[in-house]
Structure formats: structure tokens, C-alpha cells
Amino acid sequence: MYVATVVVTLLAGVVFGLALAAPPGPMNAIIAEESVLHGWLAGFKAGLGAMTADAIFFVLAALGVVAFVERFPTLRAVMVGIGGVLMLYFAYGAARDVQSSFHAAADAEVRKTGTGFTKAFVLALTNPYQILFWLTIGVGLLDPGTLDVLAETPYVGASLAGLLVVETGSPALVVGFFGGIVVWITGFPAALVGAERRVNALAPVVAGASAVVLAGFGVLFLSQAVGTFVPA
Numbered sequence: 454m455y456v457a458t459v460v461v462t463l464l465a466g467v468v469f470g471l472a473l474a475a476p477p478g479p480m481n482a483i484i485a486e487e488s489v490l491h492g493w494l495a496g497f498k499a500g501l502g503a504m505t506a507d508a509i510f511f512v513l514a515a516l517g518v519v520a521f522v523e524r525f526p527t528l529r530a531v532m533v534g535i536g537g538v539l540m541l542y543f544a545y546g547a548a549r550d551v552q553s554s555f556h557a558a559a560d561a562e563v564r565k566t567g568t569g570f571t572k573a574f575v576l577a578l579t580n581p582y583q584i585l586f587w588l589t590i591g592v593g594l595l596d597p598g599t600l601d602v603l604a605e606t607p608y609v610g611a612s613l614a615g616l617l618v619v620e621t622g623s624p625a626l627v628v629g630f631f632g633g634i635v636v637w638i639t640g641f642p643a644a645l646v647g648a649e650r651r652v653n654a655l656a657p658v659v660a661g662a663s664a665v666v667l668a669g670f671g672v673l674f675l676s677q678a679v680g681t682f683v684p685a
Contacts, residue, residue: 465602465619466629467636472606474500474637479540479580480573481641482666487569488642489659496645499569500638504631506577510587511627515595534678535579539572540671548664581677594630597622 475481480503488496577583590600598621603613619626645659 459623459625462619462623462625463629463632465617466626466631467633468617468629469600469602469626470630470633470635471637472603472633473586474634475641476606477666478582479576479667482663483569483573483576484638484641485645485659486663487572488645491569493642493646495569496642497638499573500634500642502570502573502575503577504634504638505570506574506580507583507587507634508631509578510583511591511594514587514591530678534675537671537673537675537678539576539579540667541675544664544667544671548661594621594627595624600626 480500484496484499484503487499594600599618600621601614602617602619604611604615606613
């Protein structure tokens with residue numbers, strides 16, 4: 454019975470990690486761009502950068518540091534503003550890659566396959582949505598209670614509420630959560646690379662879409678930061 458409970462909790466954690474990692478956003482924009490321009494390994498490294506930031510947030514949340522940062526709106530606004538500027542900078546880089554092809558990028562820019570990790574890692578550390586997640590839901594993963602897993606899915610959570618409710622306070626839930634993220638950052642780049650091999654025009658399309666997503670979030674984050682200093 455105990456083993457079955459652990460397995461169910463582990464699988465629920467995997468679903469939770471996938472549900473949070475899969476929706477469109479700045480992290481997946483970077484993973485997509487790196488994957489189609491530099492190959493699977495580059496996309497995986499970008500995903501690993503975002504997951505590393507999540508692991509750091511988990512530790513800081515458990516220690517109470519993330520909650521400490523939230524008590525200082527000015528500090529949080531500065532972090533958000535930095536994230537906005539970085540997203541606009543990376544959006545500019547993605548826009549320059551619109552004319553690139555997968556093979557040209559792979560041949561001429563192999564040395565750049567490690568940059569995706571840094572880009573995703575830095576952006577994740579300044580992403581207010583990730584900070585907010587670890588301040589609320591994430592910090593309670595190890596506290597006894599319950600969690601409506603699918604209700605926390607971005608964009609569609611309200612329609613999925615009540616479908617998968619699990620007990621928190623188990624390390625298996627945390628292990629499954631990060632396991633779900635690993636599944637996504639492994640499979641998503643592989644799917645993109647496989648699709649690009651069949652559709653030659655995919656690389657510039659993905660680069661252009663990544664630029665739009667990053668620019669949009671960059672403007673959003675900067676407006677949030679400015680709003681803290683200049684109230685309406």
C-alpha cells in the first residue's frame with residue numbers, strides 16, 4: 454500500500470512538472486530557438502538552465518529566502534526589470550536568427566551551443582512568474598496538505614480543477630515534479646529537431662516566434678517594473 458501511494462505521488466509530480474513546463478512562455482521560446490538552430494543538445498541545455506534555476510528557487514524557498522525577497526517590492530521590481538531588459542536583448546538575437554537555417558547554424562555556430570543554458574538560467578532567475586510560483590505553491594510541496602495539480606496549469610487550470618488532487622509533504626512529489634521537467638526538456642527539443650528535418654522552413658519560423666514571445670514578455674516585465682516606481 455505504501456509503495457503504491459509513493460508511485461502514485463511520484464507520477465502526480467511528473468504530471469505537475471509537465472503541466473507547468475509545457476505551456477508557451479519565455480523559457481520554451483529559448484528552448485525552441487536553441488533546438489532548431491543548434492540541435493537537440495543545445496535545446497536540452499537551455500531547458501537544463503531553466504530547471505537549475507527552479508532547483509535553486511526550491512532550496513531558497515525552503516530556507517525562506519524567496520519570501521524575504523518578496524517583502525521588498527523595490528528589489529523585486531529591479532529583478533523583474535532586469536529580466537525584461539534581458540528578454541528584449543535575447544529577442545533581438547532571435548530576430549537576427551530568422552534567416553538562419555538549422556544546418557548553417559549547426560555548421561557555423563557549434564561553439565555557441567552552451568549559451569542557451571546561460572540565457573535560460575539568467576532569465577529564470579529574474580522571471581516573476583517563477584518567483585511567484587515558489588513563493589506560493591512551490592514552497593508548500595514539502596508541507597503536509599493537498600495540491601490540486603492540474604488546477605495550477607497555466608492558461609487552462611480553471612477548467613482542470615479537481616481532476617488530480619494529491620497530498621503534499623512527500624519527497625516523491627518533488628522528485629516527480631523535477632522528473633516531469635526533465636521529460637519535457639528532453640522530449641520538446643527532440644520533437645522540434647525531428648520536425649525541422651522534415652520541414653526546412655521551421656528554423657526561421659521558430660526563431661521569429663521566439664523573438665515575438667521574448668519581446669512580448671520583455672515589454673510586460675519592464676512595464677511591471679516601471680509600475681512599481683511610477684504608480685498609476
